[in-house]
Amino acid sequence: MQYSDMVDPRPFAPIVQKLRSAGLRPTRQRMSLAKLLFETGDRHVTAEQLHQEASQGRIRVSLATVYNTLHQFTAAGLLREVVVQPGRSYFDTNTSDHHHFFIEADGDLQDIPGDSVALSKLPEPPQGTRIARVEVIVRVAKD
Amino acid sequence: MQYSDMVDPRPFAPIVQKLRSAGLRPTRQRMSLAKLLFETGDRHVTAEQLHQEASQGRIRVSLATVYNTLHQFTAAGLLREVVVQPGRSYFDTNTSDHHHFFIEADGDLQDIPGDSVALSKLPEPPQGTRIARVEVIVRVAKD
DNA sequence: CTGTCGTTTTAGACCGGTTCTAATTTGTTG
DNA sequence: CAACAAATTAGAACCGGTCTAAAACGACAG
Numbered sequence: 001m002q003y004s005d006m007v008d009p010r011p012f013a014p015i016v017q018k019l020r021s022a023g024l025r026p027t028r029q030r031m032s033l034a035k036l037l038f039e040t041g042d043r044h045v046t047a048e049q050l051h052q053e054a055s056q057g058r059i060r061v062s063l064a065t066v067y068n069t070l071h072q073f074t075a076a077g078l079l080r081e082v083v084v085q086p087g088r089s090y091f092d093t094n095t096s097d098h099h100h101f102f103i104e105a106d107g108d109l110q111d112i113p114g115d116s117v118a119l120s121k122l123p124e125p126p127q128g129t130r131i132a133r134v135e136v137i138v139r140v141a142k143d
Numbered sequence: 144m145q146y147s148d149m150v151d152p153r154p155f156a157p158i159v160q161k162l163r164s165a166g167l168r169p170t171r172q173r174m175s176l177a178k179l180l181f182e183t184g185d186r187h188v189t190a191e192q193l194h195q196e197a198s199q200g201r202i203r204v205s206l207a208t209v210y211n212t213l214h215q216f217t218a219a220g221l222l223r224e225v226v227v228q229p230g231r232s233y234f235d236t237n238t239s240d241h242h243h244f245f246i247e248a249d250g251d252l253q254d255i256p257g258d259s260v261a262l263s264k265l266p267e268p269p270q271g272t273r274i275a276r277v278e279v280i281v282r283v284a285k286d
Numbered sequence: 287c288t289g290t291c292g293t294t295t296t297a298g299a300c301c302g303g304t305t306c307t308a309a310t311t312t313g314t315t316g
Numbered sequence: 317c318a319a320c321a322a323a324t325t326a327g328a329a330c331c332g333g334t335c336t337a338a339a340a341c342g343a344c345a346g
Contacts, residue, residue: 120263140272
């Protein structure tokens with residue numbers, strides 16, 4: 001029997017790692033939220049959604065902490081904030097260069113596969129500025 | 144002396160027209176706001192900005208009416224709502240197909256000349272949906 | 287293991303943009 | 317001009333998000 005056959009004895013290790021290398025202390029709340037965010041593929045969540053999800057699990061976190069954590073993760077480059085609706089922010093666990101579909105009727109945000117949208121021409125930024133990011137939002141309606 | 148040499152005796156006529164054909168009664172408030180919005184080239188305003196601007200002129204309009212009017216104009220296709228910042232909406236008097244620079248530091252929005260950005264490839268929209276609009280936002284930072 | 291100290295979390299107050307409500311005013315039509 | 321529907325209004329309410337001050341916690345030295 002080899003090590004690789006066993007269940008990982010330190011299931012939190014990768015998350016602790018992730019937080020540490022982002023310069024964030026691995027606290028109970030941050031670890032729990034990180035698990036929810038990063039252990040199930042790409043996600044787009046609002047603060048309220050994540051807070052509710054946490055509450056429904058065994059995790060007790062205040063809404064303030066959810067906001068703090070989302071912003072810290074964003075500042076650390078672990079998340080990306082997406083603004084498509086007035087008065088509500090989404091946080092995307094996919095931080096690679098990509099764009100979004102927004103299904104207005106449902107308030108549902110989806111990643112667009114990286115290479116299925118292409119910009120063939122970009123404008124010169126205004127005097128004294130440089131391009132920080134280019135975002136493409138494809139707003140779709142239901143048939 | 145020809146008609147075209149004279150000052151237009153009905154300076155509000157074009158605006159009344161515009162409102163009427165949008166199915167909106169040409170009330171005092173709507174006319175005043177329309178003048179502010181449409182008589183000085185392309186603009187990007189927030190509700191608060193427009194309200195303040197109106198107040199500074201001779202126009203008395205409530206903030207509620209500014210919101211109502213902006214939304215009605217948007218529904219009628221006279222304006223376009225642009226969402227780039229959490230918790231604040233911009234309204235763009237340019238309703239043609241075009242995109243935006245957003246200068247994050249100033250909260251300043253600018254039109255990108257129509258043909259200086261080009262999408263060479265668009266994705267298939269998700270099952271059961273169709274593309275309603277494609278928005279490109281170029282976020283720029285100051286040097 | 288314990289004490290210390292800076293960091294994090296928390297409840298709840300607060301904030302700013304936006305929407306709602308019910309009463310009043312205005313535009314239109316006969 | 318009367319009558320009625322539509323628009324406007326002040327102010328309350330709402331809602332996502334932020335702030336505050338106090339309590340809890342994590343890391344580390346001893």
